[in-house]
Amino acid sequence: MVWNRSGILSNFASFITIKLKTILSAGLNRGDLLRTLCIGLAIGSMPLLWGTSFICMIVSSYFRINPAVLQAVNCLLYPLHLALLMPFFNLGSRLFPLGPVMQDNLIEIITTSPQNSIQFFFWFTLKATGAWLATVLPFSIATYCLLLRVYSNMEKHIRS
Numbered sequence: 001m002v003w004n005r006s007g008i009l010s011n012f013a014s015f016i017t018i019k020l021k022t023i024l025s026a027g028l029n030r031g032d033l034l035r036t037l038c039i040g041l042a043i044g045s046m047p048l049l050w051g052t053s054f055i056c057m058i059v060s061s062y063f064r065i066n067p068a069v070l071q072a073v074n075c076l077l078y079p080l081h082l083a084l085l086m087p088f089f090n091l092g093s094r095l096f097p098l099g100p101v102m103q104d105n106l107i108e109i110i111t112t113s114p115q116n117s118i119q120f121f122f123w124f125t126l127k128a129t130g131a132w133l134a135t136v137l138p139f140s141i142a143t144y145c146l147l148l149r150v151y152s153n154m155e156k157h158i159r160s
Contacts, residue, residue: 030151036065038144040073042136044081047088047128049121052081085128088135092127095134099123 039059046052056074060067093101100123110117 032065033069034144034147034151035063036069037073037147038140039063039065040070041077041143042140043070044074044077045084045132045136045139046081047085047132048125049085088128088131089124091135092129092131096127096130099127 040056043052043056043059046055048055052074053071056070057067059065060070100120110120
């Protein structure tokens, strides 16, 4: 008997895909799912070193959206979240030129003085969050339009 490996793998992949779609889209229509994904992308890119999971819980209960999808998107975006910390801080420093300036000997300043490190992280978070607030709405609208187009193309492809 000859085993067709690609057939087994494709059947397994389609089975997993169907199960995941069923679990994650439970109770969601297309619009709700796309809004949940966009909100998850927005929260997942938030430049906070704490609390995005807690924010996801609050947002999902307030807007009555699927918390599993929202939290999954948030967790999947953690590498992007870390990669965007410095660009958001740099943009925030340009938009809001208040507070301390980033210095070359930053590690030395943070390790020698706890008060300076707390002050630096406060300003870092404040500037990065300000930049995020300035960019999140256009980013979310563009993402929603893109996801809507992709989802519509997927539906057309599935029907044909």
